[in-house]
Amino acid sequence: MIVVKVGGGKGINYEAVTADLAELHAAGQKIVLVHGGSYETNVLSEKLGHPPKFVTSVSGYESRYTDRETLEIFEMVYCGKVNKRIVEMLQAKGVNAVGLSGIDGRLLEGTRKDAIKIIDSEGRKRILRDDFTGKVEKVNTGLLTLLLDNGYLPVVTPPAISYAGEAINVDGDRAAAIIASSLGVDQLIILSNVPGLLRDVKDESSLITHIEKAFVEESMSFAEGRFKKKVMGASEALQEGVKEVIFADARVDKPISAAIAHNGTVIS
Numbered sequence: 001m002i003v004v005k006v007g008g009g010k011g012i013n014y015e016a017v018t019a020d021l022a023e024l025h026a027a028g029q030k031i032v033l034v035h036g037g038s039y040e041t042n043v044l045s046e047k048l049g050h051p052p053k054f055v056t057s058v059s060g061y062e063s064r065y066t067d068r069e070t071l072e073i074f075e076m077v078y079c080g081k082v083n084k085r086i087v088e089m090l091q092a093k094g095v096n097a098v099g100l101s102g103i104d105g106r107l108l109e110g111t112r113k114d115a116i117k118i119i120d121s122e123g124r125k126r127i128l129r130d131d132f133t134g135k136v137e138k139v140n141t142g143l144l145t146l147l148l149d150n151g152y153l154p155v156v157t158p159p160a161i162s163y164a165g166e167a168i169n170v171d172g173d174r175a176a177a178i179i180a181s182s183l184g185v186d187q188l189i190i191l192s193n194v195p196g197l198l199r200d201v202k203d204e205s206s207l208i209t210h211i212e213k214a215f216v217e218e219s220m221s222f223a224e225g226r227f228k229k230k231v232m233g234a235s236e237a238l239q240e241g242v243k244e245v246i247f248a249d250a251r252v253d254k255p256i257s258a259a260i261a262h263n264g265t266v267i268s
């Protein structure tokens with residue numbers, strides 16, 4: 001069994017991702033797909049007159065500021081447009097895919113942060129209280145195995161659900177990490193619109209091909225912006241027993257098979 005996260009950045013080749021998934025599924029591989037939708041959410045937010053805002057926490061992590069209106073736009077894109085497009089593409093290739101958000105069946109459960117401390121554009125510390133964000137702490141693995149054991153391919157997307165029953169925006173990479181460790185899989189594959197972790201984000205030939213598990217935290221220094229969450233997710237997955245995390249390119253042909261064959265950044 002493998003867990004694959006496909007990003008929602010610009011340039012992702014969903015046709016190639018779903019074709020590869022269909023082949024692996026037909027060969028008997030059990031797969032959980034987790035996806036993002038950040039780029040399309042930015043586009044729709046602009047169209048609806050509620051432009052996206054990103055905040056940087058005091059510890060240096062960037063995230064989408066998610067007030068109630070943003071959460072609704074986020075759901076339109078993640079649970080609507082992107083999730084259904086992926087499910088449709090898989091169905092067209094003969095895979096019985098089931099789209100689920102973290103709210104459905106309390107698939108991804110966690111705590112909503114009651115306040116987040118951010119640094120504003122003038123460098124001042126501020127506290128945000130109307131943010132619907134949090135972190136996944138529990139996975140309903142029973143629901144996933146029910147589907148997997150019956151031949152379905154779960155296509156999972158944020159938001160998650162808080163213990164109080166509110167939808168919360170959570171990071172997709174870290175959600176994929178906890179899904180992978182909760183299911184006890186050996187490999188977590190994180191695909192995005194870059195070949196893997198780059199030494200220099202502007203130079204695609206500066207790919208780091210292997211990182212020792214013990215040095216994953218150090219490799220954080222190369223990651224900028226939201227890629228930091230991928231490294232954090234990788235670190236969490238490895239700590240919780242996943243043997244290998246691979247950051248790889250979702251713009252190429254057979255992106256998952258290429259990642260399984262170690263094209264990308266392998267952390268082990």
Ligand SMILES: Nc1ncnc2c1ncn2[C@@H]1O[C@H](COP(=O)(O)OP(=O)(O)OP(=O)(O)O)[C@@H](O)[C@H]1O
Binds near residue numbers: 035036173197223224
């Ligand atoms: N050192 C780095 N190596 C590679 N990419 C990096 C690095 N630092 C920052 N990035 C950026 O991270 C981006 C990928 O992360 P991003 O969160 O946008 O993708 P995603 O996972 O596809 O999105 P989503 O949140 O929708 O799942 C790349 O497009 C790149 O610009």
